[in-house]
Amino acid sequence: MRRRTVDYRRPVRRWFSSWIWGLLGLISVVGFVLFVVVHHHPHEDRDEQPILDKSELLEQVTHKRLNITEEISSANSYARQLTEQMTLAKAYVIIAKEHNNFRLAWELSQKIRSCQFLLSKAAMREEPITLDEAEPIIKGLSSLIFKALDAHYDIATTMMTMKSHIQALEERANAATVQSTVFGQLAAAALPKNLHCLHVKLVADWLRKKPLQELADEKRNSLRLVDNNLYHFCIFSDNLLAVSVVINSTVCNADHPKQLIFHIVTNGVTYGAMQAWFLSNDFKGSTIEVQNIEDFTWLNAFYSPIAKQLLEMDSRAYYFKGSQDMKIDPKFQNPKHISLLNHLRFYVPEIYPQLEKIVFLDDDVVVQKELTPLFSLDLHGNVNGAVETCLEAFHRYYKYLNFSNPIISSMFDPQACGWAFGLNVFDLIAWRKANVTARYHYWQQQNVDQSIWKLGTLPPGLLAFYGLTEPLDRRWHVLGLGYDLNIDNRLIESAAVIHFNGNMKPWLKLAIAQYKPLWERYVNLTHPYLQDCVTS
Numbered sequence: 298m299r300r301r302t303v304d305y306r307r308p309v310r311r312w313f314s315s316w317i318w319g320l321l322g323l324i325s326v327v328g329f330v331l332f333v334v335v336h337h338h339p340h341e342d343r344d345e346q347p348i349l350d351k352s353e354l355l356e357q358v359t360h361k362r363l364n365i366t367e368e369i370s371s372a373n374s375y376a377r378q379l380t381e382q383m384t385l386a387k388a389y390v391i392i393a394k395e396h397n398n399f400r401l402a403w404e405l406s407q408k409i410r411s412c413q414f415l416l417s418k419a420a421m422r423e424e425p426i427t428l429d430e431a432e433p434i435i436k437g438l439s440s441l442i443f444k445a446l447d448a449h450y451d452i453a454t455t456m457m458t459m460k461s462h463i464q465a466l467e468e469r470a471n472a473a474t475v476q477s478t479v480f481g482q483l484a485a486a487a488l489p490k491n492l493h494c495l496h497v498k499l500v501a502d503w504l505r506k507k508p509l510q511e512l513a514d515e516k517r518n519s520l521r522l523v524d525n526n527l528y529h530f531c532i533f534s535d536n537l538l539a540v541s542v543v544i545n546s547t548v549c550n551a552d553h554p555k556q557l558i559f560h561i562v563t564n565g566v567t568y569g570a571m572q573a574w575f576l577s578n579d580f581k582g583s584t585i586e587v588q589n590i591e592d593f594t595w596l597n598a599f600y601s602p603i604a605k606q607l608l609e610m611d612s613r614a615y616y617f618k619g620s621q622d623m624k625i626d627p628k629f630q631n632p633k634h635i636s637l638l639n640h641l642r643f644y645v646p647e648i649y650p651q652l653e654k655i656v657f658l659d660d661d662v663v664v665q666k667e668l669t670p671l672f673s674l675d676l677h678g679n680v681n682g683a684v685e686t687c688l689e690a691f692h693r694y695y696k697y698l699n700f701s702n703p704i705i706s707s708m709f710d711p712q713a714c715g716w717a718f719g720l721n722v723f724d725l726i727a728w729r730k731a732n733v734t735a736r737y738h739y740w741q742q743q744n745v746d747q748s749i750w751k752l753g754t755l756p757p758g759l760l761a762f763y764g765l766t767e768p769l770d771r772r773w774h775v776l777g778l779g780y781d782l783n784i785d786n787r788l789i790e791s792a793a794v795i796h797f798n799g800n801m802k803p804w805l806k807l808a809i810a811q812y813k814p815l816w817e818r819y820v821n822l823t824h825p826y827l828q829d830c831v832t833s
């Protein structure tokens with residue numbers, strides 16, 4: 298999913314700036330070479346080799362006067378292939394980071410760098426790139442891009458949008474310098490600086506103001522939190538503003554907001570800021586609980602395979618880092634709790650042992666209608682109410698899972714319809730009876746080698762909730778506002794919940810302009826902290 302804390306965003310900027318310098322370097326080298334080629338070599342050729350015969354001369358000239366612009370646009374040159382792959386890879390770097398796949402982002406940017414190096418080398422020596430030089434890089438990039446493509450359907454779709462986006466920008470930019478600034482802007486704009494600023498101010502409040510902490514203690518024991526006559530929602534996120542919009546939009550569209558209870562779980566870094574925000578802003582009298590995932594001592598490597606895998610991944614990443622001279626911010630390479638937050642959706646009955654029904658909301662949704670009717674829908678004994686996504690052929694099980702695995706092919710129908718996380722009604726009684734969490738654990742263990750699926754929570758969700766999912770009317774949950782520029786307006790208007798899944802989150806500058814106001818209208822822009830943070 299799409300967690301982003303400010304702390305690991307900063308290295309992104311550092312990386313991009315070095316990348317921009319790299320590009321600028323490349324550009325100046327190309328410029329210099331062109332200058333030399335145009336102004337110098339023709340004379341040299343004429344002066345020093347007057348006795349060559351015509352064909353030899355021609356060969357020599359074409360050889361000497363390699364036009365890198367022509368080379369890059371030539372349909373079958375390696376330079377062209379490398380440039381195209383680089384465009385794709387650049388977009389994937391942004392997306393991989395969005396999905397917390399820092400390893401992949403790092404690998405991609407390494408390859409981009411070797412690619413740039415090779416291109417500048419070719420420009421410098423004025424010779425086309427040879428197969429021997431290009432092959433390892435093209436192969437390496439291809440396999441990384443395949444890895445990224447394979448990781449998640451949404452990434453693939455977003456990718457295509459992003460790629461055409463970036464290509465359009467590149468095509469429009471004639472001068473290479475313009476290219477680099479466009480890329481720079483794209484990257485810099487993705488940094489949610491104002492979010493970081495807001496978190497900092499709120500954490501300071503939380504630590505300084507004793508009454509806030511006392512109020513939080515008092516609310517912790519409220520009986521409303523476990524009252525099954527009320528309407529319960531859960532949100533697992535470290536993005537304060539996003540959660541605020543989810544809750545605000547829900548209460549603003551509710552007839553009786555006082556009957557709504559929101560259960561937030563966040564990570565340790567964000568906990569204080571979340572508490573401070575939700576204790577000091579009004580959400581129409583609804584009840585809001587904030588918990589820290591680090592307090593869930595039961596969610597440990599002995600109980601949870603994902604916690605175990607993340608722990609092992611952490612130590613591997615640490616080992617891996619030891620052998621590199623790359624300096625990474627420790628928070629940047631330790632997204633453990635962030636990823637665990639994503640998987641919390643599989644532990645809902647454990648987190649809320651006294652509750653019977655709950656609606657799960659992703660942090661990138663906006664609620665536009667009354668949601669309480671969801672609680673009286675008949676799920677026909679199923680555990681999970683969700684909208685199906687297989688209107689288009691490719692959202693079927695075979696798309697998400699490796700059906701070459703004999704267990705998968707013997708137990709699941711490859712044509713079964715996929716569904717979406719983001720708005721889910723969970724019947725927690727049915728969940729406990731069907732041991733869905735145990736099923737999830739089973740599949741997570743089968744996938745330690747990532748041979749069944751690569752990344753994300755949807756594939757294990759499809760397995761764990763197989764045969765236990767009740768399709769909801771499509772208007773409950775309209776997806777794609779984070780990547781699809783062409784969603785029917787009427788569909789968006791009629792939707793109870795709109796979902797900004799994809800890369801272009803509404804809180805990023807990268808957001809799709811026509812959808813951004815749908816999210817932004819639920820932010821109190823007159824709040825002094827937001828004012829300070831937006832302008833600073």
Ligand SMILES: *[C@@H]1O[C@H](CO)[C@@H](O)[C@H](O)[C@H]1NC(C)=O
Nearest residue numbers: 331334335364365366367368
């Ligand atoms: C290189 O090729 C492009 C496109 O064919 C052309 O516009 C440009 O003038 C060429 N540059 C040199 C230095 O020959």
Ligand SMILES: *[C@@H]1O[C@H](CO)[C@@H](O)[C@H](O)[C@H]1NC(C)=O
Nearest residue numbers: 728729730731732733735736
């Ligand atoms: C669920 O798990 C419990 C304990 O692990 C077991 O006793 C029970 O039979 C399981 N139920 C189902 C339906 O698998």
Ligand SMILES: *[C@@H]1O[C@H](CO)[C@@H](O)[C@H](O)[C@H]1NC(C)=O
Nearest residue numbers: 699700701702703747748749
């Ligand atoms: C899919 O599963 C098969 C059989 O388990 C395995 O050999 C193959 O490597 C898997 N494919 C991927 C891409 O992991």
Ligand SMILES: *[C@@H]1O[C@H](CO)[C@@H](O)[C@H](O)[C@H]1NC(C)=O
Nearest residue numbers: 545549578579818819820821
């Ligand atoms: C919630 O949304 C309303 C309506 O759009 C807005 O006026 C208000 O400021 C928002 N509240 C918060 C706490 O963001």
Ligand SMILES: *[C@@H]1O[C@H](CO)[C@@H](O)[C@H](O)[C@H]1NC(C)=O
Nearest residue numbers: 577578579821822823824825
């Ligand atoms: C927005 O925030 C300000 C400052 O905290 C507050 O006075 C105002 O009531 C809020 N507006 C709404 C509509 O919640």
